[in-house]
Amino acid sequence: MKKEDVDDRALLPDKAFGNGDHKERDWISDARRAAIAPTIGRTSVRWRLSVALLSLVVLAGFVAWIYQLKHGLGAAGYNDQAFWAVYIVDVIAFIGVSYGGAVISAILRLTGQSWRAPLTRLAEGTALVTVIIGALFIFPHLGRPERFWEILVYVNTSSPLFWDFVAIGTYVLATVVFFYLPLIPDLAIVNKVLGRPDRPARYRLYKALSLNWMGSERQRRLLHGVMSLVALIIVPLAVSVHSVLSWAFATTSRPGWNETILPPYFVIAALYSGTALVIVVASAFRKGYNLQRFITKRHFVRLGYIMAALGLVYAYLTLADMMTDGYTGITTGWISQTVTGRYAPWFWFYVLVGEVLPIVVVAVKRFRNIAGLTTASVGVVIALWVKRIVIVLPPVTQPLIGGHWGSYHFTWVSVTITLAGVAAIPLGLMLLFRLIPVMSIDEMEEMGELGSAEQVSEHTIVAQELLSVGANSNGHSNGHGNGNGHVHGNGIHVPEKEVQL
């Protein structure tokens, strides 16, 4: 076992995690340990390097933006026949992926899926981080971002953009609340576990944020009620946000945008890409934060099924859209540009990577594993961004009066700013989970019996016994801390997949 793997966990008082006799308690104490460990102690070199690198990319984005402010949006490749392009695509794509995180979590919550427990925090965190990034992309999109406040002062209720603003604002708020509520018990637990340590500022912050949570029956009932309510609200809210976003396009008279299908089209695209991003994030944090024991192949396969189903719906909507528009011949301009013209590479990339690949991966048992699903999900996230380009650019560059097709060319400015947004997702999540537990401890404990009952197979029990042997002989925390099923200490090797099946 490598030294830095142990470091953080060694800082945790052992008594905080139960005595480790009972298997159930064991799983829970490990969950606590795995969730809290990344928030305390020294960070690993790899973590610090990643944060530094990602921060650099984000910084580069800000530099590019300042350049753009000085030189105008032309520096980002915009022109009069491509007046909307990459930044509005970024707004849609980022707010879109956020939707996936929020709704996946909300629906699993509402349907009482106990297996969700280790995933909810990651999903809600992803929703929170991406919705903020997405909303911020409005600023590079505007020619005069410093006048943004005018939307609030010189309100024009007949403008779709005003409602975009209202919808996004409400959604950001709801996402924050949705993220915060399950956090209340967790922060209380963390404070209890860690006692009053050497970082009083954080202790006080947690204390304030956990609102005197004692875990009493009444508090629990209240929290559950509120959480169900917010989960219930966030689903239609997210539907409305993406519908309203789509109306910024659909309410114009441009062929390709002026389509009744656009709102559900946007909603499903958001759900689809969002589910994919949850898989990517879960996969990355599973590895990086040693959560292998809690987030298992089963989670990925189930999320994969959800993703594939959404992918099929999205493919259907795409077909329905292009079929009706393309057949009549009145508005075929943008269709032929999309399917065989300038945007064909983009479109077919979406078809292959955004539809065929994930469906094959989910359908074929051999690929239906964590690596396969993660790869497919990365593909979906990228392909859906590309698909948004295909939704935005052909209609915007089409000539409405004779004339010629316009074109949009990416420049270093728009690429850098977009990449900064991409880098901000892992950066935001890493910083977030430096401050708060990466898994919802309270929910894991609540679902513990259920969750781990499902979890515990014969193999797991054997493995846990082996682990506890390892723990006993190796001292207080090493054996549990590793948690990925490989016990090197005693030379006993338990293959990962057996532990998890």
Add this chain to the structure above:
Amino acid sequence: MRKLSNNKQALEELKVIQAESCASSIDGQGCPITPELLSDEQPESDEKDFSRRRFLSMFGAAAGAAAVIGTGIEFLSYRAYAQGAPATNGWTGTGGMTGSGAATMASSEAPPTHQWAMVIDLRACNGCKSCTAACQKAHYLTPDQTWIDVFSLTDSTGQQYHMPRPCMQCENPPCLHVCPVHATFRQDQGVVLVNQDRCIGCRMCMAACPYEARYFNWNSNVTYPPLPVQPTPEFPVPQRLGTVGKCTFCVGNLNHGLLSECAAGCSMGAIYNGDLKTDVGVNSMGTTIKLSKFLDENDAVTFKPEQNTHPRVWYILGHGQNLDAAATAKS
């Protein structure tokens, strides 16, 4: 911020221009002279105040009342436009503003003396693009910013024809309805203008305009010579980076009895500036037409009537030309 001397100089220039132009004034009534422009009152040093004040004075008390309300929103609605306006497309011109574009002006206000319109006679247009050049020169536009553009289209007999396209000054302007900050507004003479001190540069209006009549200021590398006047919505020069611009109908010219730059620049006399109120139209050849009669007799049409925008620009078609071809033409 301009120096005061520049302003004074500008006023002197304007006086001269007006004196010269009154003879060829559209309604033959002489020039309505904006008192403020001719007064010797010192312009306020603040750029915004100056442009705003001048702006308000053009529209008189209605705007003043709006300012008193103090929301900062220009409640510059247009009056029901001229009774008896030509109804070539069945639109009788109720003047009712749909959406929340602007509040309706109190009926006690004096009606505006003009309702500006334009007639473009495609039979006369030879596609020389002098109108575009004249407009760009007068407004210091970049070559891309073709506030009046000339499209080369093919008619039903396969012949090429040319269609100048200014802003249609829609009576039901989609660009206005979608603007989130009321930066696009319609003044009481029916001209749709952009307040570049307000525009946030969202380009929603560009998406909404069915005529591609709006042009953005994408680049900061445009240089302007020192200009004698401050930018106003009627004369938005210099254009501001990060905001949208479009044809203003040269409403300042019109109100001072001058032709719009494009009409003046058209050596073929294809472009008529018109006033629905006085029912008169004039082109660069000095041809004066009775607007309603001319439109009726020549079967004038508006562009993309199905968009329900009710343009203030009418086209006279020549030989088998069909604007529908323009609407669906794809290259």
